Amino acid sequence: MSFSRLIRTVQLGLKSLMLHKLRSGLTMLGIVFGVFSVIAMLAIGEGASAQAQKQIVALGATNIIVRSIKPVEGSSSDTSQGGTPRYGLLRSDFRRLTKTIPTVLDAIPIRELPREARFLRHTMNCRLVGCTAEYVAINHLGLLKGRFLTDADQQNLANVVVLASDVATKLFPTEDPLGKALQVDSMYYTVIGVTADRTPSAGIGGSLAAQDFNKDLYIPINTFRVRLGDQIFTPKQGGMDSEYVELNQITLSVKTVDDVLKTADAVRGTLEKFHTQKDFAVVVPLELLKQADQLRQIFNIVLGSIAAISLIVGGIGIMNIMLATVTERTREIGIRRALGARQRDIIEQFLTETVVLSGSGGLLGVGLGLMTPYAFLLIRWVTFNFILDTKRGTLSETTRMFSEMQPTVALWSLPLAFGISVGIGILFGLYPAHAAAKLDPIEALRHE
Amino acid sequence: MKLAAQVVDLTKFYDLGPAIPVAGANDELQYAPIAANEGRILVKALRGVSIDFPEGDFVAVMGSSGSGKSTLLNVLGGLDRPTTGHYVLGGEDVSQMDDVELSHVRNQKIGFIFQSYNLIMQYTVLENIELPLQYRPGYPALSAADHEWCLNLAKKVGLGDRLDHRPFQLSGGQQQRVAVARSMVNDPEIILADEPTGNLDSATGIEIMEMLWALNREGRTIIMVTHEHDIAEWAKRQIVMRDGLVHKETRTRPVHDTSDPVPHRRMASANV
Numbered sequence: 001m002s003f004s005r006l007i008r009t010v011q012l013g014l015k016s017l018m019l020h021k022l023r024s025g026l027t028m029l030g031i032v033f034g035v036f037s038v039i040a041m042l043a044i045g046e047g048a049s050a051q052a053q054k055q056i057v058a059l060g061a062t063n064i065i066v067r068s069i070k071p072v073e074g075s076s077s078d079t080s081q082g083g084t085p086r087y088g089l090l091r092s093d094f095r096r097l098t099k100t101i102p103t104v105l106d107a108i109p110i111r112e113l114p115r116e117a118r119f120l121r122h123t124m125n126c127r128l129v130g131c132t133a134e135y136v137a138i139n140h141l142g143l144l145k146g147r148f149l150t151d152a153d154q155q156n157l158a159n160v161v162v163l164a165s166d167v168a169t170k171l172f173p174t175e176d177p178l179g180k181a182l183q184v185d186s187m188y189y190t191v192i193g194v195t196a197d198r199t200p201s202a203g204i205g206g207s208l209a210a211q212d213f214n215k216d217l218y219i220p221i222n223t224f225r226v227r228l229g230d231q232i233f234t235p236k237q238g239g240m241d242s243e244y245v246e247l248n249q250i251t252l253s254v255k256t257v258d259d260v261l262k263t264a265d266a267v268r269g270t271l272e273k274f275h276t277q278k279d280f281a282v283v284v285p286l287e288l289l290k291q292a293d294q295l296r297q298i299f300n301i302v303l304g305s306i307a308a309i310s311l312i313v314g315g316i317g318i319m320n321i322m323l324a325t326v327t328e329r330t331r332e333i334g335i336r337r338a339l340g341a342r343q344r345d346i347i348e349q350f351l352t353e354t355v356v357l358s359g360s361g362g363l364l365g366v367g368l369g370l371m372t373p374y375a376f377l378l379i380r381w382v383t384f385n386f387i388l389d390t391k392r393g394t395l396s397e398t399t400r401m402f403s404e405m406q407p408t409v410a411l412w413s414l415p416l417a418f419g420i421s422v423g424i425g426i427l428f429g430l431y432p433a434h435a436a437a438k439l440d441p442i443e444a445l446r447h448e
Numbered sequence: 449m450k451l452a453a454q455v456v457d458l459t460k461f462y463d464l465g466p467a468i469p470v471a472g473a474n475d476e477l478q479y480a481p482i483a484a485n486e487g488r489i490l491v492k493a494l495r496g497v498s499i500d501f502p503e504g505d506f507v508a509v510m511g512s513s514g515s516g517k518s519t520l521l522n523v524l525g526g527l528d529r530p531t532t533g534h535y536v537l538g539g540e541d542v543s544q545m546d547d548v549e550l551s552h553v554r555n556q557k558i559g560f561i562f563q564s565y566n567l568i569m570q571y572t573v574l575e576n577i578e579l580p581l582q583y584r585p586g587y588p589a590l591s592a593a594d595h596e597w598c599l600n601l602a603k604k605v606g607l608g609d610r611l612d613h614r615p616f617q618l619s620g621g622q623q624q625r626v627a628v629a630r631s632m633v634n635d636p637e638i639i640l641a642d643e644p645t646g647n648l649d650s651a652t653g654i655e656i657m658e659m660l661w662a663l664n665r666e667g668r669t670i671i672m673v674t675h676e677h678d679i680a681e682w683a684k685r686q687i688v689m690r691d692g693l694v695h696k697e698t699r700t701r702p703v704h705d706t707s708d709p710v711p712h713r714r715m716a717s718a719n720v
Contacts, residue, residue, distance in 0.1 A: 004589035008582065019570050335566045338527060339630075340555020340583035342548050441527050445566065 013353040016325075027321045028361035030314030031421050035365025036372075037310050038417040039409060041303035043372045047407035049296035053289065060138060061257055064264050065283040066097075066250045066271070070243075084231060086244040087279040093271060094250055101252075101266050103259040108134050110249040111224050113232060117217055118183040119171040126167055126215050128184060130224025138253050139198075144168075146178050146193030153220045160223075161189035166214035168194040182217070187227055189219060260286045308420065314361070315424035322354055322432035333436050334444025343437035350433035351426065358425025362418040369409060369417065376407045449703065451536070452637050452669035453501040453524065458533035458543075460494040460519050460692075493519040494530065495692035501638065501671060502703050506664040508680035509673045511689035518642075520689065521673050525640050526554045538637040555583050559631030561660075563643035565623040567615040567630075574611040577601055577629045584634070601629040605659065621652035628659055632668075639663065641672040645679055657682045665706050682709045 017024040068088025091109065098107045111130035116123055135141070136148045148162055161182055168177050181188040198213040233242045254263050264284045271280055326333070333346055341349075380403065466488055493516045501507060511517040522528035523535060526542060529550075535543040542553050560566075567576045577598045581590055602608055605625040615623050624644060631639050641660065645653030661682055664670050672683060680686050684705060688696040701709070 002587060002589075005587045008589070015570060331566070332568055335568060336579070336583075337551070338525070338554060338560050338566070339580045340551050340634075342551040342583070344548075345551075345583060442522055445527075445562070 009348055009352045010356060012349060013356040016329075016353055017357060023321060024357060027317055028357055028364070030317040031311065031358045031361030031424065032314075032365045032368065034307070034311030034314040034424075035362045035417045035421050036368040038304060038307035038420065039366065039369025039413050040372045040375070040407075041307040042300055042413040043369070043407040043409045044376070044405075045296065045299040045303045046410045047376075047405045049292060049299060050408055051405055052292045052295075060140070060251075060253065061286050061289060062254050062260060063138060063285055064252045064254070064260065064267060065285070066252070066267060067281050067283060068245060068248050069279055069281050071277050071279050084242045084244050087277065088245040089247040089250055089271075089280055091246050093274065094247060096270060096274070097250065097252065097267060100270065101263060103254045103263045103266075104252050105255050106134050106138060106253045108132050108138060108251045109221055109247045110135070110251065111221055111245075112248045113228065115184050115217075117167065117171060119177075119180060122171045122173070124167060124170050124215070126184075126217050128224070128228075129216050129218050130221035131218055132221055135218065135251075136195075138251055141198065142196030144194040144196050145176075146191070148193055148195075149218060149220050154222045157223050157226050158220060159187070159189045159227075160192045160219065162193040162195060162218040163191060164195050164214045164216040164218075165197045167217060184217065185228075189217075257286060260284060311420060311424055314421075315358070315428040318354055318358055318425060319428035319432060322350065322429055323435065325353075326350065326432050326436040329436075330439060330444045330447040333439055334441050334447065337439075337441035338445060346437040347433040350436050351429045354429025354432070355422055355425040358421050358429075359418075362421030365421065366414050366418050369414065372409055373407050449502045451500055452503040452505070452538065453671075454499070454534075454536045455520075455524070455530075456498050456534040456536070458494050458497040458520070458523060458530045458535065459492070460516075460523060460528070461531045462491040462493060464489040464491060492692050494523070496533070497689075497692070497694055498533075499687065499694065499697075501669055503669055504664070504667050505685060505703050506661070506670045506683045507672065507685045507687060508683035509671065509687050509689060510675055510677075510680055511695070512675070515689040515695075516692040517673050517689045519692075521640060521642055521671075524638070524671060525558055525560060526550045551583070552585060555580055556585070556634055557637040559634070559636040559639040561624070561627050561631050561639065561641040561644045563646040565615070565620070565627050565647070567623055567626055569615055572612050572614060573607055573618070573626050574598060574602060576615070576626050577633055579630060580634050598629075598633060601632060602626075605629045619652075620648050621655055624648065624652075624656050625659065628656070628663075632663070638669045638671055641670060643674055644672065645674070645676070653679065661709055684709075 066089060070085075071087055089109075094107065094109045098104055108131055113128045115126060115128040117126045117128075118124075131149070132154060133148065133150050136143070141148075144165065146162070149160065152158075153160055161184075163171075163177060163182070171177070171182070172180065177191045177194060180191050182191055195216075195218075230246050231242055231244045233240045235241075252263070252267065254260055261284070264282055264287075268282050271282075336346065336349075384403065495516075497516070497520060499507075509517050509520065519528065523530050523543075526537075526545075527550075529545075530543050533543065534541055537553065538557050540553075542550065545553065554560075568579065571579065578590060578594070581594055581598075599608070599611070602611055605628050607622060607625055607629070610618065610622065615626070618626070624647075639660075644660065645656055648656060657679060660670055660672070664684075670683075672679075674680050681700070684701040684703065685697070685699045687694055701707070
């Protein structure tokens with residue numbers, strides 16, 4: 001088909017469609033919403049997975065996290081310290097990993113305990129984290145005020161603490177925390193810095209539970225060891241409970257993403273040799289990232305298919321209207337055939353009409369689809385202001401995810417949805433067009 | 449004499465499906481328009497029609513309904529294929545062409561004028577006249593010359609001031625004029641008029657016949673189907689069909705006669 005003829009056929013199609021504006025408009029709506037829902041569904045899916053991915057990336061794609069886990073009760077736990085369960089990563093593990101695996105660039109030993117922090121009358125349940133100076137770099141942590149821990153602090157066993165942002169605002173609502181003495185248990189630490197806000201991580205399966213980093217207190221790990229020790233006693237009914245843990249976590253970082261998986265294997269192998277019980281877990285954010293990517297694909301396929309159903313419904317609407325149109329315009333078809341139109345010309349005419357219909361519907365749908373993030377904002381606003389009626393802080397994990405999710409329109413979904421709408425036009429226009437072309441011209445001319 | 453069109457021994461049978469044997473059926477049945485043949489019911493709409501249409505002739509085909517005149521017109525118009533026989537149009541046998549070739553023939557060699565005008569409602573007068581040009585072989589875009597040509601045709605049928613009107617804004621006579629202009633747009637070999645005055649009052653009918661006569665005087669070959677005798681009188685030759693055969697053929701005027709076809713008008717002008 002030559003270009004001028006294509007233009008002519010499209011003009012003809014537009015003309016016929018404009019004859020029945022309401023009917024064409026309503027038919028088009030089916031496609032408009034079909035395309036819109038495809039784009040919107042994909043945007044929401046994309047938004048949800050982007051959030052998960054952001055969290056995983058925050059863990060660091062080049063990082064490997066080794067966590068201590070408490071072995072299941074009744075398994076062969078080592079109770080050499082007079083009934084105290086002893087498990088988890090050891091300082092010797094840390095030395096071994098950093099010395100023997102050459103791809104390991106940096107490593108931080110981490111020790112954590114839930115503790116109550118106090119300043120004057122203010123108290124807060126915090127997490128006391130013993131770590132080293134590298135912690136800030138590996139976790140991409142920003143500093144609001146002051147400085148982070150240094151190697152000198154480690155060597156001097158300094159009684160210093162860096163506060164996470166929430167702790168700083170809660171315990172020091174009116175004054176500058178720097179230089180103040182923060183009380184944890186019976187000991188005092190001098191505040192030397194405050195970190196910037198850090199997004200809490202949701203539980204990503206495995207041994208990484210959901211963590212809220214904004215309630216952390218960072219102290220040098222050597223200080224932690226000296227002040228609190230490895231054996232921790234916690235009061236319980238009728239006595240004391242105790243457990244012996246040297247390190248809760250070792251975060252390793254490697255140079256490039258390619259090194260991650262083999263390093264993780266090496267770490268696993270090394271640790272398994274020296275641990276008789278399964279009291280550690282290796283978490284590789286990169287693997288999680290890949291899993292999240294697969295999850296996103298599944299998400300997209302499922303959501304996209306649901307949306308595609310509405311596109312098909314729109315297509316059936318088009319087919320219905322076109323069949324009615326063919327019956328209505330039988331006479332016109334007869335006239336055209338008598339004046340020299342081939343069957344192919346009739347097919348092309350009707351097919352162009354459906355494609356113009358579905359194509360313009362598709363364009364409108366793409367336009368609407370681009371509005372998805374704003375539509376989502378509106379829905380969220382309505383939900384939180386009129387339906388849920390909750391105050392922040394009492395939100396569950398899911399609602400918080402909902403409140404923080406940002407749908408992003410995937411650029412590739414625009415041509416895809418538009419293409420599908422045109423394809424639907426062709427698919428569902430083919431039968432009516434064929435029915436029109438197959439009409440006997442004599443019968444068609446006689447049609448009233 | 450050069451022939452614009454010629455049909456030779458044309459037959460057209462319609463198969464209505466298997467025959468149900470009827471007690472007492474005899475051989476006479478095969479002469480009836482409906483006949484049983486090899487266990488099937490055949491409608492023999494045309495049973496061997498041969499007619500020559502010389503160039504410049506004006507032929508009226510008459511006959512009662514069921515006589516086969518509509519079938520003959522469909523075959524002549526390239527809308528239907530004969531069962532046997534030949535139909536030569538402009539020196540080319542078109543009797544067994546496929547749909548694509550026949551569409552081409554309809555577009556290039558035949559001009560249609562229908563009883564019910566058959567204009568496209570959403571098109572203007574000018575667009576209706578241009579319609580056959582849309583299906584020209586090779587589908588060239590409309591040129592300025594094409595446009596000029598269609599404008600001239602519209603002026604010729606007296607619709608130069610109604611170019612942007614739609615068919616429903618026109619009277620029946622005006623619509624038929626559009627159809628006449630449309631029938632000539634591709635400069636056809638023959639013009640087929642199917643009861644061109646059937647939907648018009650007699651005064652308007654005469655206007656249209658004047659127009660056809662004027663076309664014929666220019667040398668156009670016109671084949672017209674009608675059942676009105678006074679309309680058939682405008683033609684130079686009258687063919688009466690009956691039971692799928694040519695029943696009677698009368699030539700009232702020679703092929704290249706250009707005199708006024710209406711006898712009393714002719715007489716009136718002679719008396720002056």
